[in-house]
Amino acid sequence: MRICWFNDHRLGLVDGSLVRDVSAALSALPEPVYPGPRGDTLIAHLDEVLGAASGIAAEAEAFPVADVQFLSPVAEPGKIVGVPVNYRKHAEEAEADTEVFTARYRGSIEAQGLFLKATSALVGCGEGVSVRFPDRRTDHEMELGVIIGRKAANVSETRALEYVAGFSIALDMVVRGPEDRSFRKSVDSYAVLGPWLVTADEIADPQALDFSLSVNGVLRQASSTRHMIMTIAEQIGWASRFYTLWPGDIIMTGTCEGVGPVAPGDTMCCRIESIGEMAVTVRAWDGAQLPAGHAARRAGRNSRRSDRTTRFPSR
Numbered sequence: 189m190r191i192c193w194f195n196d197h198r199l200g201l202v203d204g205s206l207v208r209d210v211s212a213a214l215s216a217l218p219e220p221v222y223p224g225p226r227g228d229t230l231i232a233h234l235d236e237v238l239g240a241a242s243g244i245a246a247e248a249e250a251f252p253v254a255d256v257q258f259l260s261p262v263a264e265p266g267k268i269v270g271v272p273v274n275y276r277k278h279a280e281e282a283e284a285d286t287e288v289f290t291a292r293y294r295g296s297i298e299a300q301g302l303f304l305k306a307t308s309a310l311v312g313c314g315e316g317v318s319v320r321f322p323d324r325r326t327d328h329e330m331e332l333g334v335i336i337g338r339k340a341a342n343v344s345e346t347r348a349l350e351y352v353a354g355f356s357i358a359l360d361m362v363v364r365g366p367e368d369r370s371f372r373k374s375v376d377s378y379a380v381l382g383p384w385l386v387t388a389d390e391i392a393d394p395q396a397l398d399f400s401l402s403v404n405g406v407l408r409q410a411s412s413t414r415h416m417i418m419t420i421a422e423q424i425g426w427a428s429r430f431y432t433l434w435p436g437d438i439i440m441t442g443t444c445e446g447v448g449p450v451a452p453g454d455t456m457c458c459r460i461e462s463i464g465e466m467a468v469t470v471r472a473w474d475g476a477q478l479p480a481g482h483a484a485r486r487a488g489r490n491s492r493r494s495d496r497t498t499r500f501p502s503r
């Protein structure tokens with residue numbers, strides 16, 4: 189199944205070229221408590237909500253995919269984990285260009301470790317990327333996004349994929365430069381996830397997915413997840429030995445060769461086999477803007493207290 193958040197924080201089931209508004213299925217979620225359990229509430233209860241959504245989808249209001257604004261399919265991840273230089277040809281292009289790629293990030297993935305992106309950077313494809321520092325280089329990194337479905341602590345590689353809820357397209361946007369990776373990759377809107385989450389049962393082999401990214405119609409990145417140096421299962425196992433992964437945690441699994449700069453006015457088109465495609469526009473930061481979906485969510489938070497179906501997420 190394909191599940192999404194869209195427009196003014198509506199829950200959607202994607203059915204071919206339609207998005208069906210199944211927000212009423214959020215009534216399958218438990219009553220909120222504070223402090224709540226770690227992780228994203230919807231992802232932690234995905235089976236119950238999808239069950240409820242299936243029952244109402246046929247009668248639900250439907251919108252063409254092309255007409256909705258997609259928000260991040262995970263609303264409240266606890267963390268966004270990044271995998272550095274996980275494709276050999278990207279490692280080669282980084283090593284060949286010491287002007288752009290900082291020399292202190294050389295060596296194997298194991299030597300460098302995983303990094304974290306701030307969750308405040310997260311947007312959906314419909315919200316777009318806002319370039320914060322126009323005098324510096326902002327690059328696209330096209331990646332497979334893995335969404336953790338249940339608590340994973342010290343799990344073995346052989347069982348790691350059992351902890352995956354689903355997959356999305358991810359953009360690990362980055363300001364190039366000398367600072368720590370986590371700082372340069374955590375700018376607001378520099379973590380894009382979309383357009384929807386495809387549940388794990390629909391992806392027979394996540395290590396055999398072709399993907400590509402073009403900018404303004406010109407192909408920049410094209411590869412397959414089969415070329416990952418560290419597999420998804422190895423990433424989950426390794427990460428879970430350092431910290432517990434919780435429902436909704438996102439892993440951005442690394443980018444292939446062809447990373448490059450974007451500028452306001454550009455449109456990135458991203459595609460992953462068996463998941464779908466998304467267009468992401470790039471604009472200049474206006475000094476105060478919040479991503480539209482998040483702003484709408486905050487504005488609507490107190491005005492809909494009596495409406496259970498739109499009360500999640502609680503932030």
Ligand code: MN
Nearest residue numbers: 329360442443
């Ligand atoms: Mn990356």
